[in-house]
Amino acid sequence: MLAVAIFGASSAAMIYILGGYPLLLARAARRGRPIRRAPIFPSISVVLPVYNGEVYLDEKLRSILALDYPKEKMDILVVSDGSTDGTEAIARNFEPWGVRLLGLPRGGKATALNAAIRQARGDVLVLTDVRQPLAPDSVRLLLESFADPSVGAVSGELIVGAGASNDANDIGMYWRFETWIRDRLSAVDSMFGATGPFYAIRRELAPPLPPDILLDDMYLPLAAFFRGYRLVVDRRARAYDIPTGLRTEFHRKVRTLAGNYQILSVYPALLGPRNRMWLHFISYKFARLFLPWLLIALAASSFGLPDPWRIAALSIQALFYAMAAIDGVIPAGVPFKRISSPARTFVMMMLAAIRGLAVFFVPPRSLWKVTSAS
Numbered sequence: 001m002l003a004v005a006i007f008g009a010s011s012a013a014m015i016y017i018l019g020g021y022p023l024l025l026a027r028a029a030r031r032g033r034p035i036r037r038a039p040i041f042p043s044i045s046v047v048l049p050v051y052n053g054e055v056y057l058d059e060k061l062r063s064i065l066a067l068d069y070p071k072e073k074m075d076i077l078v079v080s081d082g083s084t085d086g087t088e089a090i091a092r093n094f095e096p097w098g099v100r101l102l103g104l105p106r107g108g109k110a111t112a113l114n115a116a117i118r119q120a121r122g123d124v125l126v127l128t129d130v131r132q133p134l135a136p137d138s139v140r141l142l143l144e145s146f147a148d149p150s151v152g153a154v155s156g157e158l159i160v161g162a163g164a165s166n167d168a169n170d171i172g173m174y175w176r177f178e179t180w181i182r183d184r185l186s187a188v189d190s191m192f193g194a195t196g197p198f199y200a201i202r203r204e205l206a207p208p209l210p211p212d213i214l215l216d217d218m219y220l221p222l223a224a225f226f227r228g229y230r231l232v233v234d235r236r237a238r239a240y241d242i243p244t245g246l247r248t249e250f251h252r253k254v255r256t257l258a259g260n261y262q263i264l265s266v267y268p269a270l271l272g273p274r275n276r277m278w279l280h281f282i283s284y285k286f287a288r289l290f291l292p293w294l295l296i297a298l299a300a301s302s303f304g305l306p307d308p309w310r311i312a313a314l315s316i317q318a319l320f321y322a323m324a325a326i327d328g329v330i331p332a333g334v335p336f337k338r339i340s341s342p343a344r345t346f347v348m349m350m351l352a353a354i355r356g357l358a359v360f361f362v363p364p365r366s367l368w369k370v371t372s373a374s
Contacts, residue, residue: 003304007313010298017291021283025184032187035232038147044139045075045120045203046128049112053130054086061094063133069140074098075121079113082106110209113216117206125206127216129197132158132239142200142237152205152229153221155182155195156237181284182233189277190231192270192285193218198239205229210266212364214259222267226274250348257356260289262364292350321347 046064050057057078064076076099078091083103091101104115117125124146126139138156145154160175185191194201196217205224213219221231264270270281302313324347327340 001304001306003301004306006297006301007305010294010301013287014291014294014298017283017287017294021287022181024283025181025188025280029184029187032184033189033230035145035151035186035230036148037144037234039140040143040147041070041073041140042124042143042146043073043075043122044069044124044126044143044200045077045116045122046126046139047077047079047113047116047120048128048130049079049081049109049116050083050087050091050130051081051106051109052083052085052087054083054090056130057087057090059133060128060130061091061099063136064128065094065097065099066136067134067139068136069143071098073122076100077102077116077119079116080104081109081112108211110213110216111211114208114211117203117208120203123203124200125203126200127196127198127220128239132197132241134198135238135240138198138237138239139200142198142234145232145234146200146202148230150228150230151232152224152227153194153199153201153231154237155186155191155231155233156198156239157233157235158195158197158241159238160241160243179235183235185277185280185284186230186232188280190225190229191233192222192225192231192277192281194221194231195233197241198237202229213266214255214262214359214364218259218263219266222263222270226267226269250352253349253352254355254358257289257353258359258364259356260285261356261359289353289356292353295350324348 048060048064053060061076061078067074076094078087078094078099079102080088080091082105088101088103091099095101100119102115102119104112113127124143126142128134134156142154142156145151157179158175182191182195193215194217196215199217199221201220201224205227206220207223209216209219225231264286269275270278271286272278275281298313299317302310302317304310305313320343323340324343327337327344330337330340
C-alpha cells in the first residue's frame with residue numbers, strides 16, 4: 001500500500017536525521033583526526049563589519065583591545081556598512097589605539113567584507129560580529145589551530161547566556177545541540193562553514209564574496225575546504241552572546257536556511273564525490289532542508305493508513321501541532337510549557353526552512369533582518 005510505504009519511509013528518514021545520524025556522528029568522532037595545536041603568533045587582521053551597531057560597538061572594541069595577543073601583530077578594522085547611527089563616531093574614538101575605520105555606502109555584509117579583506121594587513125583574518133564580546137584569551141587560543149598546516153579555518157565557541165523566557169532558552173538549547181554537532185564534525189575532519197560571529201581563516205584562502213551571498217561564514221570556509229583544508233572548531237576560544245527570542249531567531253533561521261539553498265547553487269560539488277564529507281553533509285545540512293517535506297509526507301500519508309494506525313498517527317501529530325500552536329498563550333511557569341515550548345520552537349524552525357525557499361524568488365538581501373535580543 002503506497003500510503004504505508006510513504007509513512008514508513010518518512011518515519012525512518014526522520015528517525016535517522018534526528019536520532020540515528022547524531023549517534024553515527026558520535027561514533028565517527030571517536031576515531032577522528034586530532035588537530036596539532038601549538039602557540040603561534042602570526043599577524044592578524046580583526047575584521048568587524050557593522051551596520052548601526054552603536055549599542056554594542058564600544059564594548060566590542062574594548063574586548064578586542066583587551067585581547068592577550070601581541071599588539072604589534074594586530075590590525076583592527078571596523079567596516080561601517082552605511083551606518084546611520086553613532087557607529088562611525090564610536091569607531092573614531094578608538095583610532096588612537098590603532099583601530100581603523102572604513103566607512104562605506106550601504107552595500108550589504110558581503111560587499112563590506114570584500115572591502116575589508118582588500119585592506120587587511122594580517123596573514124590571518126579574524127572575522128567577528130559586533131554583538132558578541134570576545135574573551136581575553138580567545139584569539140590567542142583560536143590561532144593555535146593554525147600550527148596544523150591542514151587547517152584552513154577555525155571557529156570559536158559562542159556562549160549564549162540564559163534567557164528570560166522559555167522560547168529563548170529553547171533557542172539556547174538548540175544552539176548547544178548545533179555546537180555538539182559542529183564539534184564532532186570538526187573531530188572527524190571538517191564542519192561545513194564556521195561560527196559566523198567569531199572565526200578565523202588564512203587570508204590567502206579567502207576569495208572575493210559574491211555581493212548577494214547570505215552566508216559568508218559558509219562561502220569563505222568552504223572555499224578552503226575544497227582546496228583540501230580542514231574547517232575546525234576550538235571550544236576554548238570564546239565569544240559571548242545574549243539570548244534572542246523565537247521571532248528574532250525565526251528571521252535569522254530563514255536567512256540561514258535560504259543561505260543553505262544558495263550555497264548549494266554556488267558549491268554544487270557539496271552533493272558529489274569531491275565532497276570528502278559527503279555522507280555527513282547529506283545527513284546534516286541537506287537533511288535539515290528536507291525535514292519539513294518529510295513532515296508533510298508523514299501527515300499526508302497518515303490519512304491512507306489502515307485503522308487503528310490511521311487514528312493513532314493522526315492523533316499524535318495533531319497533539320504535537322496543537323501544543324506548538326497554543327504555546328504562545330500558555331503563561332510562563334506552567335509545567336506544560338516545558339513540552340509545548342520545544343514543540344513550538346521545532347515547528348517554527350521547520351516553517352523557516354520552507355520560507356527559506358524565497359531566496360529563489362526575491363532578492364537575497366531582502367531576507368536580512370537586523371538581529372535584536374527580543
